[in-house]
Amino acid sequence: xxxxxxxxxxxxxxxxxxxxxxxxxxxxxxxxxxxxxxxxxxxxxxxxxxxxxxxxxxxxxxxxxxxxxxxxxxxxxxxxxxxxxxxxxxxxxxxxxxxxxxxxxxxxxxxxxxxxxxxx
Amino acid sequence: xxxxxxxxxxxxxxxxxxxxxxxxxxxxxxxxxxxxxxxxxxxxxxxxxxxxxxxxxxxxxxxxxxxxxxxxxxxxxxxxxxxxxxxxxxxxxxxxxxxxxxxxxxxxx
Numbered sequence: 001x002x003x004x005x006x007x008x009x010x011x012x013x014x015x016x017x018x019x020x021x022x023x024x025x026x027x028x029x030x031x032x033x034x035x036x037x038x039x040x041x042x043x044x045x046x047x048x049x050x051x052x053x054x055x056x057x058x059x060x061x062x063x064x065x066x067x068x069x070x071x072x073x074x075x076x077x078x079x080x081x082x083x084x085x086x087x088x089x090x091x092x093x094x095x096x097x098x099x100x101x102x103x104x105x106x107x108x109x110x111x112x113x114x115x116x117x118x119x120x
Numbered sequence: 121x122x123x124x125x126x127x128x129x130x131x132x133x134x135x136x137x138x139x140x141x142x143x144x145x146x147x148x149x150x151x152x153x154x155x156x157x158x159x160x161x162x163x164x165x166x167x168x169x170x171x172x173x174x175x176x177x178x179x180x181x182x183x184x185x186x187x188x189x190x191x192x193x194x195x196x197x198x199x200x201x202x203x204x205x206x207x208x209x210x211x212x213x214x215x216x217x218x219x220x221x222x223x224x225x226x227x228x229x
Contacts, residue, residue, distance in 0.1 A: 004162075040221060041205065041221050041222050042219060042221050043163070043207065043209075043219040044219070045216065045217065090162055090163070108153075108165045108168070109165070109217070110165070111162035111163050111164070112162060113161065113162050114160075114161070114162055
């Protein structure tokens with residue numbers, strides 16, 4: 001039983017193309033996230049969604065757009081791909097966004113297997 | 121600015137003990153996480169500290185000193201499967217996770 005799944009696992013494409021990465025979680029969590037991990041291994045948060053509402057939108061190019069058809073899915077659409085977009089993209093989910101409710105123990109984030117994007 | 125510092129790489133011997141340090145400077149503090157990430161895989165949760173002191177969980181322990189902005193992850197009885205990157209992440213006052221670059225731990229027989 002895969003808790004957080006992503007497709008595709010690998011994506012090789014040409015500059016200028018538009019692509020989407022899909023993410024699904026079957027944990028019943030309220031919040032989902034997209035992270036980018038570059039070659040230096042820094043995990044940088046891109047977006048999070050809580051009950052279909054965008055909570056965090058870091059300074060990412062507007063070529064990146066998250067789409068959430070329901071709370072179990074958060075897809076990432078990328079327009080006009082550039083060489084610098086090559087990275088591993090991780091989807092994650094947690095039960096509650098800690099900013100929504102003050103909790104002593106912020107909920108752990110569970111990560112998907114990652115999508116390795118290579119832009120040529 | 122916000123900053124998380126960890127050593128880039130460490131090497132240890134199977135069966136030994138290793139301590140991975142993490143220092144942080146963040147706008148506010150709502151806890152510190154340690155994650156393990158094997159090469160080519162997703163990060164997985166190891167521990168969470170929000171109060172000062174040592175949290176022990178099997179072979180792994182995590183320590184926090186909020187006044188010093190310092191944490192460490194202690195791994196005992198090292199096994200080859202412990203070879204991985206260990207990521208330190210701090211939750212700031214906005215409940216955003218600020219991630220370190222990770223420490224690559226190499227275990228030698």
